[in-house]
Amino acid sequence: MKTLLDLLMLSCKKASELIDKQLLLNLSLKERLMLKIHTRLCEACFEYEKQSKLLDKLLLKHISTSEESQIPIQINIELKQKIIHNINPKK
Amino acid sequence: MLNEMDTNNPATTITSWVKLYSDNLFSWALHKTSDREIAEDLVQDTFLVAVNSFDKFEGKSNPKSWLFAILNNKINDHYRSNFRHQTTNNTISLDEYFDANEHWRPEETPQPWLVESSHILDNPEFTKQFEECMQRLPQHWFSAIHLKYIEERKGVAICQEIGITPTNFWQILHRAKLQLRKCLETHWFKI
Structure with a gap:
């Protein structure tokens, strides 16, 4: 016979779902x-x-x-040249 | 800077901005997307928008902030369209984590973590691991996560924007968090 506790007992799968469902609903x-x-x-x-x-x-x-100032700077010379080339089409 | 500006020739001004700011913009885009190729495309698009809408700039704000605003819009658009294009795969299986009785599988059962709490992201090594785990998520889930956390807005509004039911959306977030949790436990907290 099912006790009240059994009726209220969730499975782990359902419980973990409810934990993240709260993010939205x-x-x-x-x-x-x-x-x-x-x-x-x-x-x-x-x-x-x-x-x-x-x-x-x-x-x-x-x-x-995250703050822009906290991001390590990645130098990308090829990208720079490519963009300059693209916005100055005649060169 | 501003007196160098020649409104008749936006290309000249913007070329100087490329020289000054493209590395900052690229670093930011790379940080946000964790993908070099995508980051490069987004920065290129940013400067194209800058050229085409140069008349709207009018020296009202600082060029760097203006370029960053354009880039951030591009990043959000990227995640939105990325998400929309990949919603076909609807079934999200949790069998990897739970057995037939819906119990945690032994090797997937969450173990207690020793956490130095909120300062953990100040640890560059942890941040690196965190980013690596994020990159392992399927693009679709990564986009969902980004859209959810970019601003702490209520998720239901995002669902309308990207055309998904709230239930479907939280299931994706849940699945993504299960994987992220497992990855961090394996590569950081277990050691």
């Missing part, structure tokens, strides 16, 4: 509750949730807020 009350129960009981998904949030921070920082 709000979870329902039931989903939030189920996720909370699961991550309390499951060490792997508890770690996944922590790491997924860390990845969000890293991705946000890496993709959106």
